[in-house]
Amino acid sequence: MPPIQLILVFVGLLVGVVMLSGVQVELPSTVSSIGGQSAPRDVTDPAQTVRVDFYGDRVESPGVAGQGREVYLLSALLADGTPRASERPATFVPGRAVENCTPRPPAADEALVAVQTYEGGQDTPVWLTTAADLARETQYWVEQRALRNGFIGSTPNRPMDPANRIDVIVTDTSAPVYLVLHSGFSGTLWHVVTAPGVRIAHVAAVGPGALGVSLPDPATPVEFVEACAPRPAREPAPHWDLFHRIGSGPEYEAKAREWFAAYDGWFRAAFGQGVEAVTYGAFAADHVLAGPAPAAPVPWRPFDGATVVQGPTGTAFAGTKSEAERHFAAAQTALATAAAGGSLDMILPPAMERLAALPAPDAETQP
Numbered sequence: 001m002p003p004i005q006l007i008l009v010f011v012g013l014l015v016g017v018v019m020l021s022g023v024q025v026e027l028p029s030t031v032s033s034i035g036g037q038s039a040p041r042d043v044t045d046p047a048q049t050v051r052v053d054f055y056g057d058r059v060e061s062p063g064v065a066g067q068g069r070e071v072y073l074l075s076a077l078l079a080d081g082t083p084r085a086s087e088r089p090a091t092f093v094p095g096r097a098v099e100n101c102t103p104r105p106p107a108a109d110e111a112l113v114a115v116q117t118y119e120g121g122q123d124t125p126v127w128l129t130t131a132a133d134l135a136r137e138t139q140y141w142v143e144q145r146a147l148r149n150g151f152i153g154s155t156p157n158r159p160m161d162p163a164n165r166i167d168v169i170v171t172d173t174s175a176p177v178y179l180v181l182h183s184g185f186s187g188t189l190w191h192v193v194t195a196p197g198v199r200i201a202h203v204a205a206v207g208p209g210a211l212g213v214s215l216p217d218p219a220t221p222v223e224f225v226e227a228c229a230p231r232p233a234r235e236p237a238p239h240w241d242l243f244h245r246i247g248s249g250p251e252y253e254a255k256a257r258e259w260f261a262a263y264d265g266w267f268r269a270a271f272g273q274g275v276e277a278v279t280y281g282a283f284a285a286d287h288v289l290a291g292p293a294p295a296a297p298v299p300w301r302p303f304d305g306a307t308v309v310q311g312p313t314g315t316a317f318a319g320t321k322s323e324a325e326r327h328f329a330a331a332q333t334a335l336a337t338a339a340a341g342g343s344l345d346m347i348l349p350p351a352m353e354r355l356a357a358l359p360a361p362d363a364e365t366q367p
Contacts, residue, residue, distance in 0.1 A: 044073075046064075046073050047071065049063025053283050053284065054252075055118065055234075055241075055256065057282040058285075059285040060120075060284075062075065063285075063286075064285075064287040065117075065289070066289045072289055074287060077169055077294065079297035079298060080297075082300070083191075083287070085122045086124075087303035087304040088125045088319070089304075089306040089308045089318055090307065090318075091218075091306075092307075092316045095309045095311055096222070097223070098223045098225050103225055104221075106178040106202075106271055107201075109175055109176065111176065111177050113170065113179050113180070113278060114179075115166075116182045116275070116279050116281045117182075117184070117232075117283070117285050118231075118232055118283050118284065119283070120164065120285045121163075121164025121189070123165075125319060125320060126165070126189055126212070126317070126318050127161075127163060127319075127324040128314055128316050129187075129209075129315055130314050132313065133209075134335065137156070138156060138335050141156045141336070142336055156328070162187075163187045163188070163189040163212065164189065165189045165191055166183070167191050167193060167286065168190055168287075168290050169287070169288070169289050169290065169291075170291055171195040171289065172290070173195070176199045176200075178202045179192070179202070179204070180206065180271065181203065181204070181205045181206065182229075183206075183207040186207070186208050188211055189214070190213045190214065192213070192215050192216065193216070193298060194298075195294050202221050203223070204222075205225070206229050206232070208226065209226070209314075210310070210311055210314035211311045212310045213310075214306045215309070218307040218309065229270075230259070231262075233256070233262070234275070234276070235257075235264075240256075260275075
């Protein structure tokens with residue numbers, strides 16, 4: 001069988017295998033970025049942690065985004081401990097995907113609390129991906145190796161991006177909380193911390209690609225709404241940079257309003273209320289306060305040793321970057337080997353064996 005046909009057969013096999021005091025920020029458009037949660041700086045004014053982005057506010061650690069444009073400091077909200085980017089969970093368990101993009105609606109006696117960030121979060125030693133991404137990258141590796149691309153290594157070495165952890169401090173004690181967590185990017189890891197008296201009844205994690213949720217009680221029901229929901233969006237506000245940046249025309253506002261209308265319509269159909277009335281967060285944030293400012297600081301729940309519920313299409317690993325690269329390289333090699341029927345020699349024979357297999361030159365054509 002010609003090499004090209006072998007590659008096409010392999011691709012088909014591969015697909016088969018994988019199938020306390022807050023402030024209201026007023027236009028802080030000149031504030032510079034603050035450091036990450038692993039090294040918080042001495043900031044005394046929450047407004048110093050905010051800068052305005054094209055589609056809203058960017059609240060960076062040690063700032064904590066609240067509702068509207070409220071922003072707090074971690075030191076005012078947490079009683080003990082400082083969130084560290086180096087913390088890693090101990091266990092990953094699979095979650096459940098919703099059917100027909102329709103999560104369980106909130107009950108009449110539940111308080112709907114939504115957290116939305118389009119991006120943000122602190123890099124953490126957790127690596128989230130999906131089976132589909134692994135298959136696609138493994139297929140590319142096999143094709144390039146078969147073509148003898150000199151830039152492709154002898155083993156898979158996928159580009160690794162760490163998960164972005166967003167800490168959510170929930171303080172609503174008025175009723176059992178139905179929590180909606182919505183992000184705009186794959187690889188988002190939500191770490192939920194609760195104030196005394198808060199009970200999380202249900203969680204809907206919404207977003208594209210690989211997602212993870214760490215909860216005080218790992219038995220809390222978690223539904224994953226993956227890829228089918230509209231992109232998260234907030235109602236455009238006058239302070240957004242899209243209204244002030246030179247070169248930003250009316251088409252940008254029109255697109256932002258279109259995105260919000262689509263998301264708000266889906267949100268109302270799924271949860272029974274509009275986005276803006278129940279949502280906390282910002283366009284980008286490392287930490288979010290979901291609920292009223294607590295009367296007393298909230299005890300920090302360490303991420304170290306936690307259990308993470310991961311999306312049903314995802315796969316996860318906790319460790320250093322080099323450990324993660326070895327882990328996923330082994331997974332991809334096993335995937336490719338299984339798709340090739342147990343051995344990669346059929347498609348990737350050693351170079352000398354390839355030469356030995358070539359027909360001998362005709363004696364009449366030899367010099």
